[in-house]
Amino acid sequence: MRRYSCALLLLTAACSSSSPSTPSIAAPTPVSPATNLIVKYQDQPVTLTVQNAVATQPGGTTYTFEVATDLSFASKVQTKENVAEGGGQTSVRLDALAASRDYYWHVRAQSAGTTGVFGPTYKFTMGAAIVINSPVPIAPLTGTQTSLRPAFRVANAGRTGPAGPLTYRFEISNAANFSSILITGTNSEGVNETGFVPATNLPSGIGLFWRASAIDTANGVSSTPSAVQSFTASEPSQAEFVAAQIGATLWPGTVPTGTVGHATMGNDIAFGAGWAPQTLYYGPGNVFFKSPDIEMLRLFDLLDRGFDPVSAINWLNQNGYPTQALWYPPPEKAVIGLKYVYIAARGKQSVNGIWDIVVRVE
Amino acid sequence: MKISIAAILAWMALTGPLYAQTLSKGYVEGVAQSAFGNVTSQSYGVELGMSIVPSVQIFGEVGFTSDTAPASLGSSAQVIVDYLSRTQSNVAYTAKQPVTFGVAGFRFPFATTTKLEPYVLAAGGVAQVKKDVTFTIGGSDVTSNLAQYGVVLGTDLSGSETKGMLSFGAGVAWPVWEKLVVDFQYRYGRVFTSGEGLNMNRVGVGIGVRF
Numbered sequence: 120m121r122r123y124s125c126a127l128l129l130l131t132a133a134c135s136s137s138s139p140s141t142p143s144i145a146a147p148t149p150v151s152p153a154t155n156l157i158v159k160y161q162d163q164p165v166t167l168t169v170q171n172a173v174a175t176q177p178g179g180t181t182y183t184f185e186v187a188t189d190l191s192f193a194s195k196v197q198t199k200e201n202v203a204e205g206g207g208q209t210s211v212r213l214d215a216l217a218a219s220r221d222y223y224w225h226v227r228a229q230s231a232g233t234t235g236v237f238g239p240t241y242k243f244t245m246g247a248a249i250v251i252n253s254p255v256p257i258a259p260l261t262g263t264q265t266s267l268r269p270a271f272r273v274a275n276a277g278r279t280g281p282a283g284p285l286t287y288r289f290e291i292s293n294a295a296n297f298s299s300i301l302i303t304g305t306n307s308e309g310v311n312e313t314g315f316v317p318a319t320n321l322p323s324g325i326g327l328f329w330r331a332s333a334i335d336t337a338n339g340v341s342s343t344p345s346a347v348q349s350f351t352a353s354e355p356s357q358a359e360f361v362a363a364q365i366g367a368t369l370w371p372g373t374v375p376t377g378t379v380g381h382a383t384m385g386n387d388i389a390f391g392a393g394w395a396p397q398t399l400y401y402g403p404g405n406v407f408f409k410s411p412d413i414e415m416l417r418l419f420d421l422l423d424r425g426f427d428p429v430s431a432i433n434w435l436n437q438n439g440y441p442t443q444a445l446w447y448p449p450p451e452k453a454v455i456g457l458k459y460v461y462i463a464a465r466g467k468q469s470v471n472g473i474w475d476i477v478v479r480v481e
Numbered sequence: 482m483k484i485s486i487a488a489i490l491a492w493m494a495l496t497g498p499l500y501a502q503t504l505s506k507g508y509v510e511g512v513a514q515s516a517f518g519n520v521t522s523q524s525y526g527v528e529l530g531m532s533i534v535p536s537v538q539i540f541g542e543v544g545f546t547s548d549t550a551p552a553s554l555g556s557s558a559q560v561i562v563d564y565l566s567r568t569q570s571n572v573a574y575t576a577k578q579p580v581t582f583g584v585a586g587f588r589f590p591f592a593t594t595t596k597l598e599p600y601v602l603a604a605g606g607v608a609q610v611k612k613d614v615t616f617t618i619g620g621s622d623v624t625s626n627l628a629q630y631g632v633v634l635g636t637d638l639s640g641s642e643t644k645g646m647l648s649f650g651a652g653v654a655w656p657v658w659e660k661l662v663v664d665f666q667y668r669y670g671r672v673f674t675s676g677e678g679l680n681m682n683r684v685g686v687g688i689g690v691r692f
Contacts, residue, residue, distance in 0.1 A: 140675040143557060143638045145564040146631030173564040175557035175637055233635040236628045 139231065142176035146238035147226045150208060154241040160218045160248045160280070161340050168210040172228030172235060180204045180230040184211045187223050190240065196222070204228075218248035218280075249280035251342040254287060254331050257312060259350040263374055266355045267320035271304075274312050276333035276342050283337030284308065289315040291329045293322070295347060301327070308333075321352035357384050357394070358420035365396050367413045369420060373438040377424030383473045384419065390465055391475030394419075399478055401459040408459050410476060414442055418455060418462060419474055428455055428469055507531040508654075510664055510689020512544070517682055522548035524683050530588055538588040540602065542648070543581075549610070549681055550578040557637050558614050565630055571619045576638075580672065580681065582608035584648045598654040606648070608672040610679060611641035636675065646672045652687075660690045 147169035152158060158165055167184055174180050184199040185192055199211045209226075216222060221244050225237040254273035259265045271289050278285070284307065291302040301322070304315040313331075321327060328349050333342040355363065356379040362369040384394040392399055392410060399410045411419075417440055421431035428446040432455070435442045445456045453467035454477070465473040507530055514524040526544025533539055558574040565572045586604025593599065614634070615624045627634060636642070652666030664687035672679040 140637040141635035143561055143635040144633050145561060173560060175560050175635065231635075233633060235633045236631055238631050 141232035142174045142230050144175075144180075144228050144230055144233050144235035145173035146235050147172040147182060147209065147228050148238055149224070149226065149241040152241070152243045154243070156243045158243050158245055159338060160246045161338050163213075163215055163245075165213045165216065165243070165245075166210050167213065167224055167226070168208050169226045169238070171204055171207060171209055172230075172238075174228065174230050174233075176231060178230075180228050182209050182211070182226055182228050184226050185224060185237070186213060186216075188220060190223050190242075192223065192225070216245050218245055220245050247280045249282045249335060249338050249340045250278065251282060251285070251333050251335060251340055252277040253342045254313070254333050254345045256329075256331070256345050256348045259329075259348060259374075261348045261350070263348075263350045264378065265321075265350050265352050266359055267323060267352050268317050269321075269350070269352065270314050270316045271329055271331065272312055272314040273331045273345055275308055278333075278335075281338075282335045282340065285333045285335055287313045287315070287331050287333055289329060289331045290344075291317070291321065291327060293325060293327055295328050295349070297328065297330070297347075305334075323353050324351065326350075327352060356420055356423055357382075358416040358423060361394055361396065361411060362413065362416050365409070365411075365413070367416070369413070369416060372440075375421055375424055375426070375434060375438070377426070379420070379423040381425040381471050382419060382422040385465055385473040385475035387475070390473075391463065391477045392460075394476060399459070401478060403479070403481060404459070406459065410460065414440075414444070415457065415460070415462060415476065418442070418444060422469075422472075422474060431455075505532065505660075505691035507538070508662065508689050508691045510662070510687040512542075512664070512666065512685055512687035514544075514546075514666075514668070514683040514685025516546045516549065517684070518549060518680060519552050520548050520550050522546060524685065528687060528689070536589065538590065539585065540588045540604070541583070541585040542604065543583040546580045546582075546681060546683070548577045549580050549679055550576050551677070551679070553677075554578055554612065554614065554638070558616070561616065561627075561632055561634075561638070564632065565616065565618065569618045569630070571617075573617045575613075575615050575617075577613040578610060578679075579613060580608050580610050580679070582606060582646055582670070582672070584646055584670075586648065590654070596656055598656070599651070600654065601651045602649070604648040606646050607643055608646040608670070608679075609641055609643045610672060610674050612637070612639050614638045642674060644673045644675075646670055656691070660692065661688070662691055663688055 150168040150170055182202040185195055186197040187195045197213055202211045223240050223242050225240045227237040228235045254276040257272040259269050286305050286307050289304045290300050292300050302317050306313055306315045328347050330344040330347045332344045359369050385391055386393040394411055397410055398407050400407055418431055432444050447454050449467040453469055454461040454463040459479055461477045463475050463477050465475055509529045512526045516522050516524040524546040526542055528542040530538045530540030554576045558576045562572050562574050584604035584606030588600050588602040590598050590600040615622055648670045650668035652664050655663045657663050668683040670681035
């Protein structure tokens, strides 16, 4: 009987190993993005959210998210597995998705040995990508010497996709890596080009750097910064100062090289009319004219930069500033003849000389 | 728990009753019982015993209990019903847990001065426990189509499992006429199902013959 008892015990023990039952699971329900939603490309990363699955045993539920480009999920583009359950809802952040495509997604839950079925399939459409190219600097370009408040100008940035209105952010720094920004300015996009003029003076005589970025604020897209340009700001030259008084830009296009300091405006009434803006009278033609005009100021500025008179006239004609000026060299004269005036080198000293405005009489 | 049950079983198997007596060679009887626990149901079976020594019988029993569903079976099914009701109307369920079992063990009758023959018994065996849960939507059984509603049933609501079972009991055999005997009995069964296990309490009567 002892043998029978032992056999009975062994039989029962052999059949008594126990493991927990597996839970029943009802599929999670997609919450967001809502089906058929159009998602802006730049709003990525997309976060998928589901209402948690229903399980008959709480805890330990994980989720599998699948994203495909076809409704049958034959072309899956992303699968996120073993996503831990959240409180009430469970979310997963997707990697970047390609633009201009439809995407289908569904989710299933698994828990303690039971793998659920995928829930309803939702679709969203990824919008077109917005790409904004870097703006191209126009001025001041690298190596330029500028006034203390130069106009920073860029060609408008090229773009693809449904971009919104662009604004441009200009940054001026005394460091090539822009670790410290001296001035930042923004301006809405202009026609073909966009510019910015600082409201305060730049530091004079030190190396400065600037760059610009185009920004689509509505869509939150920015270009990469433009190529960095280096320049030096300085006090306005004599010609720049007078040009500002008459409301003209001394060098709207190509800027001559050289540094000023090689000529002086003659303002002694004994030698000429002076360089202060005024109206003069040209007797032979019975003409009143404004003096100085921009042509006179450009000639003087070139002399101030160390050009000799002939080189100055040639430079103007060769760089988009046509002039009829003629140089009458010493020993007879040492003047630059214009329509109504001469720009005369006092004492016929044309190098580092004093230049007077003398109204022509012939 | 297992160890203590095994110890009791062994003790009962190796020790004899206090009083010597004269018993039949064996018996066979059919039993009808009421099984009670979380739910009350019916249980049926057949028991066959043989005397191996004057005070000890070996016996075997096979039986069927129509429903031993624990409260967790219904509550789990209700969870699924609640989910289905989000999108479907008129969702319902039925949940039963029938058990088919077979055990063998030792029965220890006690001699008395009357015709009544009390006894205790202990046995071990196996039981098949089935999760018989059905879900209906609009009156139609959708249990086999639940996947299309997003539901996968786990082993807590579907399938069956065969596990070890221990049975202990006591009763009084009453020879009513010649070899005809009526057996008033109580049985406690423990089935080692997944998770919390299953307790079965049965009270009933057996009618059989001795030979």
